[in-house]
Each structure stands twice: as structure tokens, then as C-alpha cells.
Amino acid sequence: MARPTRTSKVLSQNFLADRRTAERFARLAVPDGRPASLLLEVGAGKGALTEPLARRCLELLAYEIDPRLVTGLRTRFDRSPRVRVVAGDFLAARPPRVPFSVAGNVPFSRTADIVDWCLRAPALTDATLLTQLEYARKRTGDYGRWTLLTIRTWPRYEWRLAGRVGRHHFRPAPRVDAGIIRIERRPAPLLDAAAYRDWARLAELGFSGVGGSLHASLRRAHPGRRVDAAFRAARLDAGVLVGEVPPERWLRLHEALTR
Structure with a gap:
């Protein structure tokens, strides 16, 4: 049987291993003074982001697809009334009907599908995602160029590059750096x-x-x-x-x- 600490190439696992980065990410996902009522975490992994995120929301659903990691997560957060570990694929989840946020260290290979899930969720208020840096830069116009997805959704969502994370802050280290992307639903759409x-x-x-x-x-x-x-x-x-x-x-x- 595979040891729980091993990573899966199939699941594109690169665990965040830097506490300061995790805290910075949590502040970006849930700004000070604005606790999230409901937050869904994509790919909780070993809980590096789960812990700081949980301190900033009233309810956190931590999704983890790897069954080897679910037991450890449940043991770690068993006494936290704010956290519920959900075993399964985040993409198979039904979006909540009440306003909610999404945050997480996204598997690079599944980024597009996760972003699409977020954009299709009627009650989503915002998403803060750790993605491949190139993806984050392309979607937010950081290269001085814009993509169809960003332009098409712009009247309803604002896209912003909120930060960068070096590849060596992950274990194992991916081949490229990561970016923190913020997708925020506009309080009032620019177009009806x-x-x-x-x-x-x-x-x-x-x-x-x-x-x-x-x-x-x-x-x-x-x-x-x-x-x-x-x-x-x-x-x-x-x-x-x-x-x-x-x-x-x-x-x-x-x-x-x-x-």
C-alpha cells in the first residue's frame, strides 16, 4: 500500500509547504474583517491552507479527492466545528445555493475545469486559487494580453493577479512558479x-x-x-x-x- 506522504502524479499534487505563504493566501482569500460565511476549499491536501482559512470563515468544506489524505485531514480537524472534510472530487460537488467562496491550491492539470465550475455557480461570490503562474498571468492580462474567457466574463467578474509563489515553496516542487488569482463577482453587473x-x-x-x-x-x-x-x-x-x-x-x- 502507498504511504500517505507520497504524492500522486495523476492527481497533479504539489503540496504547499510554506506557512507564511499559507497565511498570506488566507488573507487574500478572506480579507481581514470580512469573515466568509461559507468557504469551499479545493484539494485540501494535508491541510496547509485549511488551517488558516478555517480561522477566517464560519463554515469550511474541505474537499479532498485522494483517499490516502482524507483520514489525516479528518483526524487533524476532528475538533474544529468549522471544518468538514469532504472525501471526493470537488468538480462533482453541487454548488451551494447560498453565497459562498472558493479557495485552494489547484492541481495545475485541472485548473481550467475548476475555474469553469466556479464561473457556472450562481451563488459564487469570489474564488482565490493557487494556479500555474502562466495561467494566472494570461487570465488577468499581466502579459499585456487578454483571453476570450476573461473578456467574455468581465461584465460579471473581475480577474486579478493577487500574488506569486515560488516553485520551491511546494513539496514536491513543480517545474514552474505559481500565481494567486482572484476572481470576484461584481456586486452589480456592468451589463444587464x-x-x-x-x-x-x-x-x-x-x-x-x-x-x-x-x-x-x-x-x-x-x-x-x-x-x-x-x-x-x-x-x-x-x-x-x-x-x-x-x-x-x-x-x-x-x-x-x-x-
């Missing part, structure tokens, strides 16, 4: 439901790559003069690459093309 549907179609069209540029792609669905006027309103050059357009300029494009 009807306008958001138009926004999503505009973003999909813009990132379709048809025509060779954002300007050319948008002209497939809008008159050339309107696209030209929209680009002037957004202060964009006609040759700009789609990934170089920040969310605020997309909002100007949307406003100009739909009014």
Missing part, C-alpha cells in the same frame, strides 16, 4: 442580461480569428462604417490584435456597436 448576451456574441466574434484581425472579424457582423466609428470611440487602431484590447476598450466597442 440582454446586453450580456450581445456582449458574449461580440467577444466570440472578435476572438474567432476570421478575417485576420479584430477589425476584420467585427466587420463580418457589423457595417464597416460602424466598426470604424466604434474603433475611434474606443481609441483603437484598426490593426490592433484582439488579445491586446483590454476590457475597458471592449466595453466602448460594445457600447458603440449596440446603441
Whole structure:
């Protein structure tokens, strides 16, 4: 039988092994003075994040898919009334119907699926995730470029790179550094439901790559003069690459093309 301390390559396990980083992460996930009523932890592992997170919320559901680790977690937090260890795959969980937060050291290989789960949960208020640094930088525009997922969800969610964690703070150390990404649901969406549907179609069209540029792609669905006027309103050059357009300029494009 495998020893509980061994890691699984299949589960993409890299355990956080730095207490200061764990405390910093917990402060980012649940800011001081704002205790979370309900927090779901993704991949509790050995409990490095569970402990500081539990001090900052009223109820914590710690999900762990590896059965070798569940017993240790339950023993460690058996006397903590705030923590309930859930054995199983976080992605198979049904999202709570009441407002809740998500936090955790995400397996790099499952990041996209976990982020998608969060974005689809109607009652999610925010998610704080330790991911591969490249993923965090791409999603938050830290490279000076933006992805379709970020643009498409921007009216409802704010994406922010909240920090970086060196690879040597994990055991075993992954090949790359990690980033802390914050996804926060806006208290009031920037667009209503009807306008958001138009926004999503505009973003999909813009990132379709048809025509060779954002300007050319948008002209497939809008008159050339309107696209030209929209680009002037957004202060964009006609040759700009789609990934170089920040969310605020997309909002100007949307406003100009739909009014």
C-alpha cells in the first residue's frame, strides 16, 4: 500500500509547504474583517491552507479527492466545528445555493475545469486559487494580453493577479512558479442580461480569428462604417490584435456597436 506522504502524479499534487505563504493566501482569500460565511476549499491536501482559512470563515468544506489524505485531514480537524472534510472530487460537488467562496491550491492539470465550475455557480461570490503562474498571468492580462474567457466574463467578474509563489515553496516542487488569482463577482453587473448576451456574441466574434484581425472579424457582423466609428470611440487602431484590447476598450466597442 502507498504511504500517505507520497504524492500522486495523476492527481497533479504539489503540496504547499510554506506557512507564511499559507497565511498570506488566507488573507487574500478572506480579507481581514470580512469573515466568509461559507468557504469551499479545493484539494485540501494535508491541510496547509485549511488551517488558516478555517480561522477566517464560519463554515469550511474541505474537499479532498485522494483517499490516502482524507483520514489525516479528518483526524487533524476532528475538533474544529468549522471544518468538514469532504472525501471526493470537488468538480462533482453541487454548488451551494447560498453565497459562498472558493479557495485552494489547484492541481495545475485541472485548473481550467475548476475555474469553469466556479464561473457556472450562481451563488459564487469570489474564488482565490493557487494556479500555474502562466495561467494566472494570461487570465488577468499581466502579459499585456487578454483571453476570450476573461473578456467574455468581465461584465460579471473581475480577474486579478493577487500574488506569486515560488516553485520551491511546494513539496514536491513543480517545474514552474505559481500565481494567486482572484476572481470576484461584481456586486452589480456592468451589463444587464440582454446586453450580456450581445456582449458574449461580440467577444466570440472578435476572438474567432476570421478575417485576420479584430477589425476584420467585427466587420463580418457589423457595417464597416460602424466598426470604424466604434474603433475611434474606443481609441483603437484598426490593426490592433484582439488579445491586446483590454476590457475597458471592449466595453466602448460594445457600447458603440449596440446603441
